[in-house]
Amino acid sequence: MASNLADYKTEVHNDWCPGxxxxxxxxxxxxxxxxxxxxxxKAAIFSGVGCSGKTSHFINTYGVHTLHGxxxxxxxxxxxxxxxxxxxxxxxxxxxxxxxAGHFVAAGRRNxxxxxxxxxxxxxxxxxxxxxxxxxxxxxxxxxxxPNVNQSVNPIALAIASGYTFVARGYAYDVRQLKDLIxxxxxxxxxxxxxxxxxxxxxxxxxxxxxxxxxxNIDEMTNKPMPRIYKLxxxxxxxxxxxxxxxxxxxxxxQALIKSNEWxxxxxxxxxxxxxxxxxxxxxxxxxxxxxxxNPPAYQEISSGGKSITNISKMLDALEI
Amino acid sequence: xSSIDLTWVIGGPQGGGVETAANIFAGACAGCGxxxxxxxxxxxxxxxxxxxxxVRVSDKTIRSNVSGITMLVGFDSETIFRHxxxxxxxxxxVYESELTGMKMDEVHxxxxxxxxxxxxxxxxKNKPFTIQGLLDxxxxxxITLYPVSFREILANLSDxxxxxxxxxxxxxxxxxxxxxxLGLLGLxxxxxxxxxxxxxxRKAEIAEMNKVAANYAYNLATVKYSKFKYQLPQIPKxxxxxxxxxxxxxxxxKIACGCRFQSYYPITPASDESVFLESNEIFEVENxxxxxxxxxxxxxxxxxxxxxxxxxxTGTRSSTSTxxxxxxxxxxxxxxxxxxxxxxxxxxxxxxxxxxxxxxRHGQDDLLFAIHAGHGDFPRIVYASGDTExxxxxxxxxxxxxxxYQIPVIHMMDKFIASTVSTVPRFDSTKxxxxxxxxxxxxxxxxxxxxxxxxxxxxPRSRLGLxxxxxxxxxxxxxxxxxxxxxxxxxIYKMDKRAHKLDLALEQIPKEDQAIxxxxxxxxxxxxxxxxxxxxxxxxxxxxxxxxxxxxxxxMLHPFPTGYVQSLLSGVKxxxxxxxxxxxxxxxxxxxxxxxxxxxxxxxxxxxxxTCNEVFDSVKKIIDNKAEKKQVLTYGV
Numbered sequence: 024m025a026s027n028l029a030d031y032k033t034e035v036h037n038d039w040c041p042g043x044x045x046x047x048x049x050x051x052x053x054x055x056x057x058x059x060x061x062x063x064x065k066a067a068i069f070s071g072v073g074c075s076g077k078t079s080h081f082i083n084t085y086g087v088h089t090l091h092g093x094x095x096x097x098x099x100x101x102x103x104x105x106x107x108x109x110x111x112x113x114x115x116x117x118x119x120x121x122x123x124a125g126h127f128v129a130a131g132r133r134n135x136x137x138x139x140x141x142x143x144x145x146x147x148x149x150x151x152x153x154x155x156x157x158x159x160x161x162x163x164x165x166x167x168x169x170p171n172v173n174q175s176v177n178p179i180a181l182a183i184a185s186g187y188t189f190v191a192r193g194y195a196y197d198v199r200q201l202k203d204l205i206x207x208x209x210x211x212x213x214x215x216x217x218x219x220x221x222x223x224x225x226x227x228x229x230x231x232x233x234x235x236x237x238x239x240n241i242d243e244m245t246n247k248p249m250p251r252i253y254k255l256x257x258x259x260x261x262x263x264x265x266x267x268x269x270x271x272x273x274x275x276x277x278q279a280l281i282k283s284n285e286w287x288x289x290x291x292x293x294x295x296x297x298x299x300x301x302x303x304x305x306x307x308x309x310x311x312x313x314x315x316x317x318n319p320p321a322y323q324e325i326s327s328g329g330k331s332i333t334n335i336s337k338m339l340d341a342l343e344i
Numbered sequence: 345x346s347s348i349d350l351t352w353v354i355g356g357p358q359g360g361g362v363e364t365a366a367n368i369f370a371g372a373c374a375g376c377g378x379x380x381x382x383x384x385x386x387x388x389x390x391x392x393x394x395x396x397x398x399v400r401v402s403d404k405t406i407r408s409n410v411s412g413i414t415m416l417v418g419f420d421s422e423t424i425f426r427h428x429x430x431x432x433x434x435x436x437x438v439y440e441s442e443l444t445g446m447k448m449d450e451v452h453x454x455x456x457x458x459x460x461x462x463x464x465x466x467x468x469k470n471k472p473f474t475i476q477g478l479l480d481x482x483x484x485x486x487i488t489l490y491p492v493s494f495r496e497i498l499a500n501l502s503d504x505x506x507x508x509x510x511x512x513x514x515x516x517x518x519x520x521x522x523x524x525x526l527g528l529l530g531l532x533x534x535x536x537x538x539x540x541x542x543x544x545x546r547k548a549e550i551a552e553m554n555k556v557a558a559n560y561a562y563n564l565a566t567v568k569y570s571k572f573k574y575q576l577p578q579i580p581k582x583x584x585x586x587x588x589x590x591x592x593x594x595x596x597x598k599i600a601c602g603c604r605f606q607s608y609y610p611i612t613p614a615s616d617e618s619v620f621l622e623s624n625e626i627f628e629v630e631n632x633x634x635x636x637x638x639x640x641x642x643x644x645x646x647x648x649x650x651x652x653x654x655x656x657x658t659g660t661r662s663s664t665s666t667x668x669x670x671x672x673x674x675x676x677x678x679x680x681x682x683x684x685x686x687x688x689x690x691x692x693x694x695x696x697x698x699x700x701x702x703x704x705r706h707g708q709d710d711l712l713f714a715i716h717a718g719h720g721d722f723p724r725i726v727y728a729s730g731d732t733e734x735x736x737x738x739x740x741x742x743x744x745x746x747x748x749y750q751i752p753v754i755h756m757m758d759k760f761i762a763s764t765v766s767t768v769p770r771f772d773s774t775k776x777x778x779x780x781x782x783x784x785x786x787x788x789x790x791x792x793x794x795x796x797x798x799x800x801x802x803x804p805r806s807r808l809g810l811x812x813x814x815x816x817x818x819x820x821x822x823x824x825x826x827x828x829x830x831x832x833x834x835x836i837y838k839m840d841k842r843a844h845k846l847d848l849a850l851e852q853i854p855k856e857d858q859a860i861x862x863x864x865x866x867x868x869x870x871x872x873x874x875x876x877x878x879x880x881x882x883x884x885x886x887x888x889x890x891x892x893x894x895x896x897x898x899x900m901l902h903p904f905p906t907g908y909v910q911s912l913l914s915g916v917k918x919x920x921x922x923x924x925x926x927x928x929x930x931x932x933x934x935x936x937x938x939x940x941x942x943x944x945x946x947x948x949x950x951x952x953x954x955t956c957n958e959v960f961d962s963v964k965k966i967i968d969n970k971a972e973k974k975q976v977l978t979y980g981v
Binding site for chain 1: 601632634635640644650660661677776814817818827
């Protein structure tokens, strides 16, 4: 039975602020799941803590709202135990790049076949707008007593340096592009990372929707705003590592890093880097445990009539005197 | 035949083959039907610091170490300096004869505090601060000395076998030392050679060379020296006896009871368990495809517990294994598993805290922490094993508790058990049952709610991937579907629903699984975990002198079996708490839950496991009315 978009929506009251970029991200996830026709019981949305943490409650699949910073730990465990699941992890920039930064890096090394979306707005919204790890040095958003004293972390560059094999950026108000990026991310074999620019209308009064649209940046010739956001695909940018060679990989990694540093006047969206030559974690596991994918932990039979059916006699024989 | 009970200790620098030597010794003795109880002590260090392995051998069942050494074997100087004081007056020392001139201050790994104590001792005996000084003192006490030049043995062996390589193979000193000792102790050489072969079974060439060396050293010992006054007999072997290291018990228990996902972050002494699981990741399953355990090394312990929660949500039996510092990091996620009713097992191999503490030494310091870890009120079961054998069967019980009550279970083990090598009856997996509680295999209709009310408070549990089984979880308080709810009435429903599981556990878990009654008497010991062995051996020793002492081993520490323990203690006059921590943590649980107080405390927190002699002495003092309220045990270097 085909599912339509409405099937992926819950009736849970959404208490995000009016105009919040989070709405667009949730819609894009629901649209992507509907378009891919992922059976609802074969998908699970894991989320961290914060405004974005509530995402899992709005989507009508399995939903696991975890702990602050730990969404990758929980979700990787689930995916490894049941590789049949389509897993999307979601969380804020503070969640993933502040308290959860260690997990962010470690996950890249594993390359588990799932998707991680960061809702990136530069502030800790739910705790009243403190500076988050992606807020630029010297900016003073609305509720900061003093300008931000820390440098910002570059999520795209960090993902690339950590080994993510699919790295992309979306914009919360371009739901169509975001939906396409989520589909590409989910279909990617390996760990995909999506940095989604998501203006917080309440606490980030600098990187606003108007700012991204360039309303403060008027072209003198045309007298029209010059949008900051642009799409990499419109520039002929090719993110894909086509062949298994260090030169090719270096070239693609380098161009992605250079692009990731663009900010202020021009902010690229789209896929920065994609590499399917690097084996995902499940393939590495199947190299060790040949029937891992056919007989994963979640589907193994362990008992019959309340008795163990695992035969440990060889291990015991080795210990017998 | 008179009964034999002796302790053989070998020491040397970390990385110098001490453990291999001890395993050969233990294997040879066990091969002769003898019972083994061995333990390894080592510093937090890779190479060079002093490590030693004590093996107690007897023809009777033994469950602990003794205070003292029957035969000390050292191929380095530090071993002699460290342990000579502990050798019994009727004992023996096998030592490298070329080291006798060595001065204490030349051994850089001896710490200042130790040297100060030893110098005081030697001064009192009017002896110089050298190995010779110590050996002279030993000889005056009646100790038999066996000077052996391991260098010379290698040289002679090299000449005789026409293999010049052997001359410089000082790595083989350990095997030579064991072989000399077994020659002196009169064990048949074939058991020695068989044990050498088993230890080096993966490297045929090395095995062969070591066998030649072992045979040579063994024969030399029988020819050159007079037999030691204690000889190891060969006795009928009990069938199906294994020589097991403690950590292997929980590993094997996990495989047998269907744990299929284990994550961990490296930490002493817990990671041996995970490494064993990974080394045995594929196994046979009756009438089925091969099974496997997915072992994942994580970036930290927070990730380790997060991953097993995620894995458990798919219906997979999942666990992590850690020690105190790692468990500290897991506290927040433990609460998440509690509020979302996710079954997980955390195997907690305790060591001495606080902080990094004594990272390679024993302790039972984490009882109260295990009971209270995490913020807010949520139920968990804390269950403790007393020895290797219990470790295997209890692992399966812990997974059942987790599944049946949909609850986190903390399985308390410790460094003493982890690094004990002992002879135990072969584990029998037909004795374990697997109870998955209300885990659902299939859901026919729509409308499933994860936290739906039920008469016993435990809701049917769906799992990720199950059709019609969709649910939500959140660390926030939630409604029956699992969506965030701050409704006051729902809050009471959910809090009480979760808390009720502990009443249910107390009611349903068999009494003999909650606490073990080894006999009740006017004087009664209460304890938990690995203190069991020294206590049982100590009680046997007391019995021989006419002292009658009772003992209750508490296995389920939380929820505390108040009613049952209270009933056991009804006729008891004096309660003695014995445990390996400074605060008397079990004692404080007693004082909290029972309507009477602990009368005496016997505590040890040097990081070294207690011995049966220590239990004997300290309990005897109490019965003789000569003891302070609290006795602190100190034996062991």
